[in-house]
Amino acid sequence: MRQHKGMRPQDIVILLKIVILGNQEWQFQDLARSLFISGAEVSESLNRSSLAGLIDYNRKRVNKISLFEFLQYGMPYVFPQSPGRMTRGMATAHSHPIFLEKIISSEIYVWPDIGGKDYGQAIEPLYPNQVKAAKDDPTLYEVLAMLDVLRTGRSREKKIALKYLSKLLLHDLSREHKEDTDSEGITW
Structure with a gap:
């Protein structure tokens, strides 16, 4: 059977989890446990991401600029x-x-x-155990919600989500949330 080399939704989640971890040391099994997926799936995912140029050949450092561009232009499609x-x-x-x-x-x-404590219209998670992972990691929860804005939102909502994701990916904020007010008066 031929191996699937195209990106899968959980690949994006794995890359973002690595970004959130910042300079913390991690192993494949650490990612697997925190995201409730198998170690083999983490390995396969990082191979696909390496092939796509979203992570380095050692599968440890995310290419944040490329990832941001993918999120901005590719996620909704x-x-x-x-x-x-x-x-x-x-x-x-x-x-x-x-x-x-x-x-x-x-x-x-x-x-x-x-x-869940909320009642609303269903948005399909990017992978089956996403809700469990989001409950365990508030920063991951925020980031995954931002991705859903890119998948479902209107122009202004997407602009807000992209501003947040830009700070996370391009300004190395990781878990440190620094407040900033943009030109529209939106405070982060």
């Missing part, structure tokens, strides 16, 4: 998502708490989760 049925779940996209003061919307988007 490669991994598009339309809101689905009403369900209980975990708030995502513009419904994530980080957006509450920045975007006013009557629509609520959620990742389906039987234990």
